[in-house]
Amino acid sequence: MTPPLQISEPVAAALADGRPVVALESTIITHGMPFPVNVETARAVEADVAAEGAVPATIAIFDGALQVGLSGERLDWLAGQPEVRKLSRADLAVALVDGAVGSTTVAATMIAAKLAGIEVFATGGIGGVHRGAETSFDESADLGELAQTAVTVVASGAKAILDLPKTLERLETLGVPVIAVGQDALPAFWSRESGLPAPLRIDDPARIAAAHRMRARLGLPGGQLVANPIPAEAEIPADVMAPWIAGALAAAEAEGIAAKAVTPFLLSRIADLSQGAALTANIALVRNNARMAARIAVALAKSPL
Numbered sequence: 533m534t535p536p537l538q539i540s541e542p543v544a545a546a547l548a549d550g551r552p553v554v555a556l557e558s559t560i561i562t563h564g565m566p567f568p569v570n571v572e573t574a575r576a577v578e579a580d581v582a583a584e585g586a587v588p589a590t591i592a593i594f595d596g597a598l599q600v601g602l603s604g605e606r607l608d609w610l611a612g613q614p615e616v617r618k619l620s621r622a623d624l625a626v627a628l629v630d631g632a633v634g635s636t637t638v639a640a641t642m643i644a645a646k647l648a649g650i651e652v653f654a655t656g657g658i659g660g661v662h663r664g665a666e667t668s669f670d671e672s673a674d675l676g677e678l679a680q681t682a683v684t685v686v687a688s689g690a691k692a693i694l695d696l697p698k699t700l701e702r703l704e705t706l707g708v709p710v711i712a713v714g715q716d717a718l719p720a721f722w723s724r725e726s727g728l729p730a731p732l733r734i735d736d737p738a739r740i741a742a743a744h745r746m747r748a749r750l751g752l753p754g755g756q757l758v759a760n761p762i763p764a765e766a767e768i769p770a771d772v773m774a775p776w777i778a779g780a781l782a783a784a785e786a787e788g789i790a791a792k793a794v795t796p797f798l799l800s801r802i803a804d805l806s807q808g809a810a811l812t813a814n815i816a817l818v819r820n821n822a823r824m825a826a827r828i829a830v831a832l833a834k835s836p837l
């Protein structure tokens with residue numbers, strides 16, 4: 533059985549040589565940021581990975597295959613298609629059979645990365661348990677993916693639109709290590725502090741790589757969540773974010789937004805309410821995460837399995 537993978541030439545060459553590679557997702561491009569900031573950010577993130585000595589592999593589906601490493605032309609085209617399918621674990625097989633074009637969430641990107649042999653992935657913030665989940669049952673498939681797919685995901689925690697205490701509880705239940713970098717607190721996406729302690733802390737990317745290897749030696753199937761705080765100069769403190777988040781949540785409720793549309797709606801509304809400040813912070817944090825992921829990938833390449 534061969535998985536439907538199309539690996540770009542630079543990514544395939546790096547993987548064959550055991551050089552560091554960092555996976556990048558595409559839902560952040562199609563559903564996370566507006567055009568043209570989305571494509572500018574995607575290119576900047578790829579350049580950040582390369583500047584740290586790793587090869588970027590942006591992942592999406594085209595032509596009935598998981599594309600690992602997108603050409604510049606495809607990246608440009610995809611960025612102008614906000615209507616493409618947002619694909620998570622549940623959607624991948626049908627989208628591939630349909631020959632659809634789609635962008636991959638954290639969960640789907642982890643699946644593709646694992647199939648391609650990529651061990652590290654950078655994004656902005658993972659999905660998690662939504663506020664009100666006790667009645668809506670809305671919990672991102674990203675959490676279950678972290679429990680079962682052995683990819684280290686570098687993010688600025690879970691997005692602060694979520695119920696962060698419940699998200700942490702679920703991650704603990706699922707056996708996912710949540711490792712803060714450089715501080716004891718769990719970061720909250722746009723903000724450095726969530727008011728919650730992170731369960732684990734590692735400051736050195738080489739030790740994060742060592743923990744990834746140790747999980748394999750233990751035979752543990754899942755990944756790690758590396759919770760990398762936004763740089764201090766780019767952060768928006770949580771008390772400044774709070775009314776914008778509340779405003780966006782109220783609008784989502786009033787407009788009856790549900791399921792896959794919730795996270796894109798909230799991000800876009802918060803960007804508007806903050807007059808672009810939240811989007812600027814989102815760009816800074818994802819670029820910072822790309823650099824950290826590349827450092828982890830470089831360390832992993834020095835200690836192959």
Ligand code: PSU
Pocket residue numbers: 557559560563564565636637638639655656657658659660671672673674791792793794795799814818
């Ligand atoms: N990080 C960002 N912006 C995003 C996302 C992550 O900075 O838009 C995307 C990821 O693809 C993640 C998805 O998997 O948001 C979460 O969607 P949901 O809550 O529907 O699972």
Ligand code: MN
Pocket residue numbers: 670671672673791792794
């Ligand atoms: Mn959901």
